[in-house]
Amino acid sequence: MSGALTASKDPRRIRRMFADIAPTYDFLNHFLSANRDRAWRREAVRLAGIGPRHRVLDVCCGTGDLALEAWKRLGEEPAGVIVGADFCPEMVHRAMEKKRILERRRERPAAAPFELLVADTLRLPFPEGAFDFVTVGFGIRNVSSLEAGLREMRRVLRPGGRAVILEFATPRSAWFRKLFEVYFHQVLPRLGRWLSSAPDPDLDNAYKYLPDSVDLFPEPQVLCDVLRSAGFAEVAYRLLTFGIAAVHLGVK
Numbered sequence: 090m091s092g093a094l095t096a097s098k099d100p101r102r103i104r105r106m107f108a109d110i111a112p113t114y115d116f117l118n119h120f121l122s123a124n125r126d127r128a129w130r131r132e133a134v135r136l137a138g139i140g141p142r143h144r145v146l147d148v149c150c151g152t153g154d155l156a157l158e159a160w161k162r163l164g165e166e167p168a169g170v171i172v173g174a175d176f177c178p179e180m181v182h183r184a185m186e187k188k189r190i191l192e193r194r195r196e197r198p199a200a201a202p203f204e205l206l207v208a209d210t211l212r213l214p215f216p217e218g219a220f221d222f223v224t225v226g227f228g229i230r231n232v233s234s235l236e237a238g239l240r241e242m243r244r245v246l247r248p249g250g251r252a253v254i255l256e257f258a259t260p261r262s263a264w265f266r267k268l269f270e271v272y273f274h275q276v277l278p279r280l281g282r283w284l285s286s287a288p289d290p291d292l293d294n295a296y297k298y299l300p301d302s303v304d305l306f307p308e309p310q311v312l313c314d315v316l317r318s319a320g321f322a323e324v325a326y327r328l329l330t331f332g333i334a335a336v337h338l339g340v341k
């Protein structure tokens with residue numbers, strides 16, 4: 090399958106790909122990133138300044154890990170709310186299961202409501218200005234139009250509200266980039282194909298799509314320009330783990 094086709098962002102294809110890998114998504118995320126993904130999500134919500142009483146929407150929430158991280162930071166204040174939204178029902182169901190397990194174990198505050206729903210990031214079912222923060226973790230890269238996705242995130246933010254984008258990037262240092270590219274392009278797709286649950290052969294596999302889609306995604310500096318042209322101000326970013334990932338912030 091050609092690189093261009095592998096990184097196609099046709100929404101039906103993307104939804105089907107994530108439905109296929111939903112059962113193994115969390116395990117593979119943690120395994121293939123040596124658990125760095127957990128630290129990156131923690132850092133994203135910390136840098137954003139999410140805290141008690143905030144209304145937070147996490148789009149492309151998948152199995153809910155970034156939303157759950159934000160939920161922790163809301164504390165026991167009943168005034169805050171976290172909403173996770175994703176257009177793939179299989180991923181949202183896994184997020185719901187995880188939320189139920191955590192509630193049963195009482196590992197998360199009972200007071201702050203946490204809602205999950207199936208919704209397209211390009212057509213969010215919320216009025217303008219409904220949220221203080223809109224977050225997205227490793228998700229905006231998969232949305233068929235980056236610009237339209239960012240504009241829709243901005244629409245549902247209140248004036249002064251903040252968008253938080255956690256996404257993969259390309260390491261800066263030449264030697265580390267070479268090493269990482271071998272892992273990301275050669276090792277990870279093989280491991281992913283081997284360990285993930287029976288992907289549809291037509292789809293190639295999600296772990297080949299991952300490095301291809303990261304290659305096509307704007308570099309951090311360029312993403313700043315895209316954020317500005319989507320209407321965000323005070324745009325800034327922080328690189329994580331030698332530049333493998335980056336957190337971008339922008340204010341409405």
Ligand SMILES: C[S@@+](CC[C@H](N)C(=O)[O-])C[C@H]1O[C@@H](n2cnc3c(N)ncnc32)[C@H](O)[C@@H]1O
Nearest residue numbers: 107149150151175176177180209210226228231
């Ligand atoms: C790589 S997963 C990221 C999940 C989660 N945010 C995380 O941190 O692990 C990307 C998610 O984006 C979702 N997605 C892609 N395009 C979308 C869209 N237009 N609307 C809503 N969800 C979308 C997919 O269904 C998938 O669950």
